[in-house]
Amino acid sequence: MYLSKIDIHGFKSFAHRSSIEFERGITAIVGPNGSGKSNVADSIRWVLGEQSLKLLRGKKSDDVIFAGSDKKSRLGMAEVSMTLNNEDRGAPIDYSEIVITRRVYRDGEGEYLINHQPARLQDIQLLLAQANFGQRTYSVIGQGMIDQFLISSPQERKHLFDEAAGVRQYQLKKDQALHKLAQSKENLTQGEAIMQEIEPRLRSLTRQVRRLERRDEVEKELRETQRRYYGLRHQEIEQELAVHQHEHTDAERKRNDVGHELETIQAELETIERERTASETFSDLQRAYNTILDEKNRHLEEQAVIKGRLELTARQAGAGETAYLGKRAAELERRLTTIGDEEAETKKETDRRRTALLSAEQSLAATERRFKDLEARAAALQAELAHQMSLPEVHGAFQAWSEKYHALVAALHADATDVTALRKQAAKLHQELTDLLGRISGHADDVHPRALTEIQHELLEIARQRQNEYQRVAEHRADLQLRQAQADQQAIELHKAQAELDRITQDLSVQELAEKNPDEAYAATARDAKRIEEAITLVDGRLKEAREAINNFNALETTKKERLFALQKQFRAVQHEFNVAQTVVNDLSVKIARVEQRRDDLRHEIQQAMGEQGPSEIASAVAHPLEGDVPLLAEEVGRLQHQLQLIGGIDDTVTHEYAETNERWEFLSKQAEDLRAGITSLESAIADLDDIISNRFDSAFRKINDEFNTTFRTLFRGGRAELTLIKEVVRADDDLTEAEVAMAQAEQNGEPVAAPEPKSKKDEEKVVTGIDIKATPPGKKLQSIAMLSGGERALTSIALLCAIIANNPSPFVVLDEVDAALDEANSQRFAAILDQLAHKTQFVTITHNRATMEKATILYGVTMGDDGVSQLLSVKMDEAEKIIQRHGNR
Known part of the structure; x- marks a missing residue:
């Protein structure tokens, strides 16, 4: 896997759309100071997801957008696309070519794309980590970073070696796991607090619901008894009414017969009258x-x-x-x-x-x-x-x-x-x-x-x-x-x-x-x-x-x-x-x-006793003959009504409130169980990741230490260099925990972050691991690297960098004028080491050094015109040599 092309548009001094194509080996970018050649390194660092404006040499997010000049108006957007050749599947993605794009607008809005599809910064970081890319380590070495390797603290050096050991992807996973663990613990604490808050109310509601259930049972029994009691009374009344109606029908029939006879006599009298x-x-x-x-x-x-x-x-x-x-x-x-x-x-x-x-x-x-x-x-x-x-x-x-x-x-x-x-x-x-x-x-x-x-x-x-x-x-x-x-x-x-x-x-x-x-x-x-x-x-x-x-x-x-x-x-x-x-x-x-x-x-x-539906229920009950003792049923109705009075009135909304509260309690309980299970699973995963990181780091550390000593002796023509692991006890306020680092990283990625847990007294101090560098040039006693001269520090840093690359080569490394402090002889030796390492990784060097230029297969020149816009000029060295040879033979 290697860097095949980078497209820059609107980023810093590159106002026009510019493309830089790369090949395996060493590509050198040269140009006068102020021409914008270091902006190429910044564009690569920026598209890889760099968030630090200080490292990008800016103060605001829109500082990376072309600000304009006397002859060229400013732009509203900056865009950088980096194309990676993934034919060897160095990155775990089923594409032979990976295009990572980052855009930013002047209103502060920005976006990331992978193969022209929207993506998150976290997705890009994980993908690059799996391909041995580092955002702030040795993938892009900017000006002053060589010397920074030596003067940084042992704990800061440890992060560089984690990257070099190839455990960055596991660190990211661990950071994510720590972040999730912190959120899960916070959520568990909040959930348990809410459960403690609603538990007394739930107990009270449970008692009321039980009384309500008892009341429902009594009401059901009372209604059934009332149905029989009123049904029997209704049946007796209907039977009595039927007897009277039958007698009334007979009496009316007799009266009507007499009436008809009376009408007949009346009619005859009226006939005589007429x-x-x-x-x-x-x-x-x-x-x-x-x-x-x-x-x-x-x-x-x-x-x-x-x-x-x-x-x-x-x-x-x-x-x-x-x-x-x-x-x-x-x-x-x-x-x-x-x-x-x-x-x-x-x-x-x-x-x-x-x-x-x-x-x-x-x-x-x-x-x-x-x-x-x-x-x-x-x-x-x-x-x-x-x-x-x-x-x-x-x-x-x-x-x-x-x-x-x-x-x-x-x-x-x-x-x-x-x-x-x-x-x-x-x-x-x-x-x-x-x-x-x-x-x-x-x-x-x-x-x-x-x-x-x-x-x-x-x-x-x-x-x-x-x-x-x-x-x-x-x-x-x-x-x-x-x-x-x-x-x-x-x-x-x-x-x-x-x-x-x-x-x-x-x-x-x-x-x-x-x-x-x-x-x-x-x-x-x-x-x-x-x-x-x-x-x-x-x-x-x-x-x-x-x-x-x-x-x-x-x-x-x-x-x-x-x-x-x-x-x-x-x-x-x-x-x-x-x-x-x-x-x-x-x-x-x-x-x-x-x-x-x-x-x-x-x-x-x-x-009054059974509601509006009572008469219809009684009518249904008396559809078939009923049997029973009315006085006994009346006594039973009175007893059940007395029980209801003893139970008392209960608000019907209690059931709804109980259902909601109990549902919430069960939901919180289930969430708490899931959170505890998740915490246990996360802690186990973190422990496994710690084992993997520790084993890989130990193995890589030994190899890098040996390679560092060898490269150091090559550059210094002797001497001795050594890396040692040290452990220090520091105050918790002086450093961040792994969880806090993970939370800070998530916050930097724009993800939601839970509030950190308060630190207990036992957390006020902790043991941290760091890396100490010891270097002794030939003819000198072993001393602190702070006592080395600038050239010696540069050579020592280069030796360390080369040892890391040799042990765990990145797909490509960008070097921004790291050889500026070397003299001619050391430049020759540095160029020779680069030439050797170019078989393992791809180098993009921004340099003024001729020895480095000579080792390059492609040479890009960067110039800047009156309009303040950087322009590119490329030369392939093998083709240039052929042209020179043809002209020399003439």
Whole structure:
């Protein structure tokens, strides 16, 4: 694995995108001071993840971005991409080429990429450590770092040797493990503190939840007992209600049968009522008989007149008689006109009275129907009132009034001539009904007041209407009879006047005829006499038929009256039976209403005891017959309710709080167990890593020590050099623990860091391992390296560096003017050693030394123009030598 290319854009003085390609061996970068050649080393150190601005020779993060010049404006971003050839899989990644990119912007934002994919700094460090790269060790040796190796403390040198021993990747893993261990211990401490905090509350909640569970058990048992207790009570009430409803159905059926019988009798009475009354029928028959009798009398009178006319004809009366008859005929004609007009008017008035009577009878029938409906409503109201009070006296009074009312109706059906008596009886019934309603309303002020008020007003109104309608019917009937009598009298008068007019007219005719032709007049009068005799014979036959009709009517009327009296008696008996049946129905309605009220009270009690769902549960429970002792169940319900009172009220939110607290406790317990297991695993892993690091370090230290002595003797042409491990006791405040180093490294990488644990007294002092360097140039006594000259220190550092590279070669090493302090001879020896080591690792040297340049295979020159931008010029040494040789042969 080696460095194949580096692309620089915007980093420090490299404003333009610049690419430097490398080959195995030694690549030298040369140029005058200030040209920016050391910026190449800084770019490599920066892309490897260097975070120290001091090592990058800057103060702020944007100092690495091209700051601009008089001729070139500054840039907003710096980017460096390093391409590594990984065909030998020196890095544990399945790519033949690895491109590591780092960018930074002026706003401080930055990013890392591996093969153009975002990555973390930690990922890059681990990848480089596995490939023997070091961020701050011997992979990039900057100016002054050679001398720093010698003057640094033994503990600081130890980090360099860890890198050289190839344990850097294990150190990183150990640092990560230490960081995780510190976080795990801190998290465990915090978790245990929280558990100690919530443990008392959890114990209290546990006790409350147990009480709540006990309460739930008692409530469940209580609900089951209540279901049986209320189910049995509900079952008993339903059974009692079913018996009463069955009896009520039978009583209603009996009442309805009696009602139908009553309606049949009522209908027959109404049929008789609709027929004409006895007086009217008898008047009609008598009127017809009188009319026929009058007709016979007229015929007899006419017969007498005709006899007189015969005598008159014989005497041949004079003209004076004719004048008298003419005058009498004119008076009779005027009389007929007057009587005819009066008769027509009377007929019209009679028709109007008949129409009014029909309307009054229809209104009375409607009022009776309304009264029946009201009776039914009153019965229903009476049943409701019975829930709250006893109504035997009210019911008895109402029944007595109803019987009087039906007696009044029967009287109206039988005869309506005694209007004054009917008025008094109707007024008395109205007053009784008013008193009865007052008693009902007085008893039921608290029971359906609106319904009682409405029914009271309606009953009073119907009573008034009935009384008025009775009066109207009686008045219309009396007036109709009077009008009919007047009409009959007018008809008689009209018939008499008409008969007299006819007689006088005939007399005039006869007189006129007698005056002209006496024989003819006599013959005509004889014919009239014969006609009258025949008419009298016919009238006698009709009189006989009229007498028979009157006799038949009297017989039929007698039968009808007997039937009417029988129906009235039957009506009263059936009415009494109906009232008794209605009383039974009402009594049963009261019983049903009381049982239903008990059922409603039980339902309300169930809702109070078991909630809104209680009635539905009881309904489900009684779907099948239940058995049990109600008193014993009531005692059991009381006992369970007492237990609930002893348990007391518990907030239902306790369960939720307990679940949350217990869940949190279990979560913390599980986390604590996982943390303890993780701590144990981390401690074991750290111990294993310590063993690996120790074994590898010991082996590498011995090899590096031998190689250091050999290289030292080569560079100094003799002498002696030695590395020794030392252990020192230092205060904890003077140095960082491994965990603190790991935490500092994580904080530097931008990772979350837990607060460090406070140090105990036993941690105030600790034993640390360091490395001491002893070097004795030839001809001098063994002394401290601080006493060496600058050139000797440089050679000693180079010897140490070469020993490390020889033992654990890095894929490439960048040397930034490490040979600046060497003289010509030592430069030659240093160049020779580099040439030997170039077979193991790749070198990129930034140098002014010619001896080093001569060993390079590629030479890059760096210059800077007026715009302050560094530019590159490359030369391959083998190609340059070939060109020189060709020119020399010429």
